[in-house]
Amino acid sequence: MAAPPLWALPFLLLCAAFxxxxxxxxxxxxxxxxxxxxxxxxxxxxxLVELLRAAGAGSVKIYDANPAVLRALAGTHMRVSIMVPNxxxxxxxxxxxAADRWVADNLLPYYPETRVKFLLVxxxxxxxxxxxxxxxxxxxxxxxxxxxxxxxHRLSSVKIGTTLAMDALANGAFPRPPSAAAFRPDxxxxxxxxxxxxxxxxxxxxxxxxxxxxxxxxxxxxxxLDYALFQGGACYVDPVTGLKYTNLLDEMLDAVAIAMAKxxxxxxxxxxxxxxxxxxxxxxQIGGNVHNAAIYNRNLAIRMAKNPGTPLRPxxxxxxxxxxxxxxxxxxxxxxxxxxxxxxxxxxxxxxxDLTGRRxxxxxxxxxxxxxxxxxxGPIWCVMSAAASKKLNETAVGNALSYACGQGxxxxxxxxxxxxxxxxxxxxxxxxxxxxxxxxxxxxxGATCYFxxxxxxxxxxxxxxxxxxxxxxxPASSAAL
Numbered sequence: 430m431a432a433p434p435l436w437a438l439p440f441l442l443l444c445a446a447f448x449x450x451x452x453x454x455x456x457x458x459x460x461x462x463x464x465x466x467x468x469x470x471x472x473x474x475x476x477l478v479e480l481l482r483a484a485g486a487g488s489v490k491i492y493d494a495n496p497a498v499l500r501a502l503a504g505t506h507m508r509v510s511i512m513v514p515n516x517x518x519x520x521x522x523x524x525x526x527a528a529d530r531w532v533a534d535n536l537l538p539y540y541p542e543t544r545v546k547f548l549l550v551x552x553x554x555x556x557x558x559x560x561x562x563x564x565x566x567x568x569x570x571x572x573x574x575x576x577x578x579x580x581x582h583r584l585s586s587v588k589i590g591t592t593l594a595m596d597a598l599a600n601g602a603f604p605r606p607p608s609a610a611a612f613r614p615d616x617x618x619x620x621x622x623x624x625x626x627x628x629x630x631x632x633x634x635x636x637x638x639x640x641x642x643x644x645x646x647x648x649x650x651x652x653x654l655d656y657a658l659f660q661g662g663a664c665y666v667d668p669v670t671g672l673k674y675t676n677l678l679d680e681m682l683d684a685v686a687i688a689m690a691k692x693x694x695x696x697x698x699x700x701x702x703x704x705x706x707x708x709x710x711x712x713x714q715i716g717g718n719v720h721n722a723a724i725y726n727r728n729l730a731i732r733m734a735k736n737p738g739t740p741l742r743p744x745x746x747x748x749x750x751x752x753x754x755x756x757x758x759x760x761x762x763x764x765x766x767x768x769x770x771x772x773x774x775x776x777x778x779x780x781x782x783d784l785t786g787r788r789x790x791x792x793x794x795x796x797x798x799x800x801x802x803x804x805x806x807g808p809i810w811c812v813m814s815a816a817a818s819k820k821l822n823e824t825a826v827g828n829a830l831s832y833a834c835g836q837g838x839x840x841x842x843x844x845x846x847x848x849x850x851x852x853x854x855x856x857x858x859x860x861x862x863x864x865x866x867x868x869x870x871x872x873x874x875g876a877t878c879y880f881x882x883x884x885x886x887x888x889x890x891x892x893x894x895x896x897x898x899x900x901x902x903x904p905a906s907s908a909a910l
Contacts, residue, residue: 458487459784460730461508461750462771463703465492468757470774474501480754481507484771485730485784490702490750492552494535503542510547510750511535513571515564518551521574522567528574529581537582547748548575548587549702553594553638555616565616569623576631588633592702595639595681597621598688602681603644607741608669610684611691625694634700634748637685641677641725642706642765646715652677654802658706658721659728672740678704678729683741700748704729708756708779709768710801711878712809712886717765720799723780726751726771727790734786751784763877764886807888811868811878812861814885822883826856829880833867840866860884861891 462481472480474497481489488508491498502509513521513531521528536545550572554564572589579587595602597612604610612621628635645657656663657677665674674680682699689697706725710717729751738745756770756779772778781793817826834841843850843866844859864884868876878884 459485461488462486463753499539508546512549522570532578592636606667607684610688636702638703679739703752705752707765707768711764720796730786811865817883833863
């Protein structure tokens with residue numbers, strides 16, 4: 430093996446320093462869980478504690494500082510992570526008084542009965558280029574103002590951080606080899622270096638959202654599924670460091686650690702703000718199913734309970750939060766966005782899970798066989814969802830129709846009066862035509878079959894089921910539009 434580069438040498442000395450930490454920072458309790466609430470049909474916050482405990486969770490992360498949620502968590506001894514919304518970061522950066530007000534309004538009324546451990550400033554802000562000028566430069570100043578406020582209130586045990594996606598790296602979520610990883614040039618010196626300086630000085634964590642699912646789904650011909658699911662059967666050796674990897678998550682985490690080292694901050698600790706596997710997906714996606722989700726999260730919990738760290742940082746202390754508590758039906762985008770939950774919206778478990786990692790895999794009941802681990806090859810349509818059809822919101826459907834028909838070239842010509850697809854003249858039939866016509870035209874450039882939760886994909890021919898003369902709805906025909 431060639432001699433390691435200079436940035437890698439400190440890690441040869443630091444392995445022992447990381448070897449004494451616990452796996453997920455919750456003193457023997459289970460992994461944390463993200464509690465997203467972008468849904469209209471999930472149980473109220475008072476049910477939260479019951480479901481977290483049933484899953485063996487040891488901590489919870491929320492995306493705001495919701496009073497009802499914080500009150501529900503009072504007295505539970507669960508470690509809690511709260512969040513400052515992206516949109517108020519500039520105000521807090523500009524004013525120490527604004528930081529004091531936020532702490533006074535959103536933390537002090539609940540602490541210490543609610544055991545707030547982390548205060549996260551923003552969510553994946555470096556993924557949002559629309560706020561590059563307004564917010565990116567103000568991230569660290571906002572964190573500094575909040576840190577001063579916490580110190581003034583003698584709350585030094587509350588650590589401040591921010592969550593960043595893997596796209597903060599120049600090569601995105603899959604920089605292989607990990608030793609090649611580096612932060613994007615547009616943020617490395619301007620944002621990330623001052624961030625790492627702050628985290629290092631306050632003994633806090635770099636919080637990363639790391640999803641092996643997306644890496645595998647985009648590289649499924651070269652990355653084995655078992656490697657992404659902690660199932661063994663494959664390994665990867667970094668040609669520069671010589672480190673051997675037996676799973677995809679470790680590769681991703683070490684890539685971040687190496688990128689930090691290249692900026693001179695190889696000692697900053699890592700935390701996993703989000704990870705998980707979807708329990709469902711659209712037909713044009715791959716591998717999102719209950720079988721894979723259960724295997725990933727069960728293996729993750731068992732692995733973290735053994736305090737493995739990563740090949741670069743064996744035994745490193747690493748808070749981990751699984752995404753997410755519920756399936757969230759109002760999240761836009763492809764189907765995976767709405768299918769990450771440990772629980773369905775009615776509070777029933779998507780699959781059995783023990784986030785403490787103590788339950789043997791052999792004790793779980795059989796899982797349903799996966800049916801979408803390879804790409805679907807047949808035709809797919811985008812139609813009005815069954816749920817939306819049963820509970821018709823004519824205003825919402827009308828707005829969605831107007832949007833779809835206003836895009837593209839002749840998107841809705843065929844459903845105009847007297848045209849070949851006008852009948853049946855119902856909102857549901859016209860919406861299905863418009864949704865599909867729009868989606869078939871624009872799916873290759875990122876359009877999704879969602880329409881504010883009104884649409885869904887189907888592999889059942891809607892021509893046969895609707896009674897319309899929908900030749901233009903056929904995917905082959907629409908592709909030619």
